[in-house]
Amino acid sequence: MNIQWYPGHMTKAKRAMEADIKLIDLIIELVDARLPISSRNPDIDRLGQGKARLILLNKSDLADDTATARWEAWFAEKGYYTVKLNAKTGAGMKSIQGKIAEACKAKIERDRRRGIINRPVRAMVVGIPNVGKSTFINSFAGKAAAKTGNKPGVTKGNQWIRLNKNVELLDTPGILWPRFEDKQVGIRLALVGSINDNILNLTELAGEGIDFFCRSYPGRIAARYEVDESGKNYEVLAAIAIARKCLQKGGEPDIDKAASMFLDDLRGGRLGRISLEWPEEKEASLEDAETG
Numbered sequence: 118m119n120i121q122w123y124p125g126h127m128t129k130a131k132r133a134m135e136a137d138i139k140l141i142d143l144i145i146e147l148v149d150a151r152l153p154i155s156s157r158n159p160d161i162d163r164l165g166q167g168k169a170r171l172i173l174l175n176k177s178d179l180a181d182d183t184a185t186a187r188w189e190a191w192f193a194e195k196g197y198y199t200v201k202l203n204a205k206t207g208a209g210m211k212s213i214q215g216k217i218a219e220a221c222k223a224k225i226e227r228d229r230r231r232g233i234i235n236r237p238v239r240a241m242v243v244g245i246p247n248v249g250k251s252t253f254i255n256s257f258a259g260k261a262a263a264k265t266g267n268k269p270g271v272t273k274g275n276q277w278i279r280l281n282k283n284v285e286l287l288d289t290p291g292i293l294w295p296r297f298e299d300k301q302v303g304i305r306l307a308l309v310g311s312i313n314d315n316i317l318n319l320t321e322l323a324g325e326g327i328d329f330f331c332r333s334y335p336g337r338i339a340a341r342y343e344v345d346e347s348g349k350n351y352e353v354l355a356a357i358a359i360a361r362k363c364l365q366k367g368g369e370p371d372i373d374k375a376a377s378m379f380l381d382d383l384r385g386g387r388l389g390r391i392s393l394e395w396p397e398e399k400e401a402s403l404e405d406a407e408t409g
């Protein structure tokens with residue numbers, strides 16, 4: 118038996134989601150395109166058995182396009198429909214209605230055989246905190262309602278948002294918890310700013326970030342800050358501090374300030390678009406995670 122430690126509020130959220138999932142045909146799952154596996158909770162595959170599935174690779178504006186394209190292929194191979202999305206600007210939003218129809222085709226045909234015609238597909242949005250669920254729901258519900266010529270804004274009946282005659286969306290998203298018991302997952306989520314938990318101090322976290330860039334995107338740190346990125350992490354941070362005039366009173370480099378500035382740059386995409394996970398390198402460990 119697999120015993121896991123689960124704080125009370127997570128158990129409650131999970132129960133609420135289990136109840137909600139019974140009401141719906143389609144799960145719209147948001148993941149962070151920069152780390153599509155660490156930003157998921159594998160429980161969703163068990164919870165969502167028998168449901169149509171659509172995965173939105175969100176924040177794709179911050180991710181490496183090559184990686185995102187490979188992730189789309191990887192998820193498609195596993196039977197998910199996917200859309201590459203920027204929920205903030207709406208880029209990618211247009212193709213979602215079509216994907217929903219495709220994902221729910223089997224259900225609509227089943228209904229038709231039973232004589233049920235025109236019953237809307239019911240969907241809910243799920244994802245870990247900070248992945249963009251609220252941004253997506255607001256943008257998607259707003260646009261879709263306007264497009265179908267509904268009354269201005271969205272019509273809310275119960276807790277369902279009627280998007281058009283074919284789709285209804287539960288207005289509150291289901292919150293999934295990341296697999297933060299895995300330290301690597303925690304570090305990656307902390308790097309992109311998706312968890313507040315201080316799993317490492319700022320300087321250590323920045324050090325993980327420097328390691329990541331030197332391994333995956335060599336030259337980017339050197340180019341942005343005009344520093345030598347080949348030294349020890351501490352030396353690189355000190356060089357960034359000097360280059361950006363993050364200095365303490367005595368003129369010493371302020372490492373904490375440099376670390377915090379570096380992390381802000383990383384999270385805001387100012388060090389370029391990044392992907393922390395690629396399907397090729399993850400395949401083996403993912404299989405473990407999904408069955409574990």
Ligand code: GDP
Nearest residue numbers: 175176202203204205246247248249250251252
């Ligand atoms: P939730 O906790 O899942 O509901 O996440 P929110 O909708 O509150 O979004 C968390 C943060 O991510 C907010 O600051 C959003 O503006 C930002 N965000 C959401 N979607 C995107 C996106 O596609 N690109 C970027 N760059 N930021 C996004």
